[in-house]
Amino acid sequence: MKHKVEIRDHQREMHTYRLRLGISAVFVLFFFVLLASRFIYLQVIQHEHFKTLAENNRISIVPIAPNRGLILDRNGIVLARNYSAYTLEITPSKVKNLNKTIDELSRYVEITQSDRKRFKRQLEDSHSFESLPIRTRLKDDEAARFAVNSFRFPGVEIHARLFRQYPDGEMTSPFLGYIGRINDNDLDKIDDAGDSANYKGTDYIGKMGIEQSFETKLHGVTGFDQVEVDSSGREVRTLSRTPPISGDSLTLTIDSKLQEIAEKAFGDYRGALVAIDPGSGEILAFVSKPGFDPNLFVEGIDSQSWAALNNSPDKPLINRALRGEYPPGSTFKPFMALAGLHFGVRSAQDAIHDPGFFELPGKSHHYRDWKAGGHGVVDLHKSIVVSCDTYYYGLANLLGIDRIHEFISNFGFGKKTGIDIAGELSGVLPSPSWKMKRYKQRWYAGDTIPVGIGQGYDLATPLQLAFATSILASNGTAYRPHLVKSIRDSKTGKIETPRSELLYKLDIDPKYLSDVRSAMADVTKPGGTAPRVGAGAPYDIAAKTGTAQVIGIKQGEKYVASNIQERYRDHALFIAYAPADNPRIALAVLVENGGHGGSTAGPIARQVLDYYLLGKMPQEKIKEEKIDAPAD
16 A cells, blocks of 8 residues: 655745744734833833822821810800810721620620710711720729720720810800701711811811801811821821811800899790890890700710700790790880881870770771770870880871881891891891782781781891890990900910991981980889889889780780780780990890780899899899889
């Protein structure tokens, strides 16, 4: 059998081999060039970028919260301060099993469910190397127990931290407000203000009052540590520190002793009091009764305390001085009298006969005076001294609602005063346009009549009443009410004293102001509606009493307080300034369901005036004077 012999083409095979080898070499060279290019791009061109990223992985920024600024009264008494207390803190990165560690800790230190929930929330928003409190404000015996057993808990330590405290508690809550833990709404506001970096490491923020309105001043500037950490996020060492800058300190216009006198004068009554320096607009006292202890909110109020405050029929969470809207009652009459004089509707000498009621022509409805049978012949002076309703029913009818609204608004009714804390309400100074907008109804002549005595649609806050009274006291000069007297820069020590803001000077004939002021000075003398308030005072008090209905009384019925549930009885009001010839203080007092202003609200005002003008401390029990005073 023959075998076929295959002749190989070595030259061709060599060519193919060389071709393949060349192609492979090109591919190798191409990928080598690609790899080298990438290496050059990363190591040369992007060197600084990746160096920064590496540094960020190695170095972390740990914020240091600043000390919050102090708040003092006008005499240097501390109203809001910081104090140091022990906290039990865990650094999560140093703990293998958090839940087990916390369970073990609870054997030595009380840790509640709310403590655990708070810790969990903070853990979600924090870096693992940050120290987080599991318990705040440790008792001495708790700190001692943990210290003895601290070797059992690596990553758990006791630290000293500053906490906010309000030494006077409830007394200062109406104007100080409080601080509380930062929530989602607060975070949104901080982000919108572009201040997120300054709140790193901060757990608290102002929630109400001065604490809220002056948050940017009080908070300070956050510092930070540059911390080197390892690959597990554990702190190795501190590389540098930028110390925080404490918040500025505020000095308020409030006289804390006067505030205390006013608070105690209310006793168990509910209500509000605002006292103002009529020559500057400085708030001297700012009371809302009952109030609440702001210290409860600092660490987060417990559910039991919150339920007690929120469900109380006395509504302690409502700031009555700032947000309570009440009919001003007869305290509205001096402003109505000025309107009548200003528009020439009645002169000071013009008199009417008061039969005990007013009736619109052609109408059968009687608007009754508080005094059955009336006051006889009444001129402007007597109308204020005895608080004659009939006089002001007729005056309101003559003026008409448009002129009433135009003139009375000059005294701040129906609009916010612009005080330097948030939350103020504007009250209601009614007008036809207001009624149409609110009720979709036209204004009737009968709507105007009760406005003349501060009833009907009329509503005012105690702050507005005090502001209006201060304008009367200063002969038509209006200063914006304010609570902050000065601000001390914590960095430079420089003290900034904002100037009192002159809003306007009313263009009113001085003779008209004199006529009304003269009548108000006789309200606290025998024959007036508040003789007990002025009895024995070494200074003259110009005032006006007021009684505001809470529920209406049918025509022909007689109001008998004892037949009505306490919370439906009339409110008692009192406005005053003193000394009458050279006023240094103006105030408004409202006592909810207190009855007559002269007998309930007036004595509270007298204690405040005595202390401010004479430095006289009130007696434990107010002496009842044997003087008969008419109601109003």
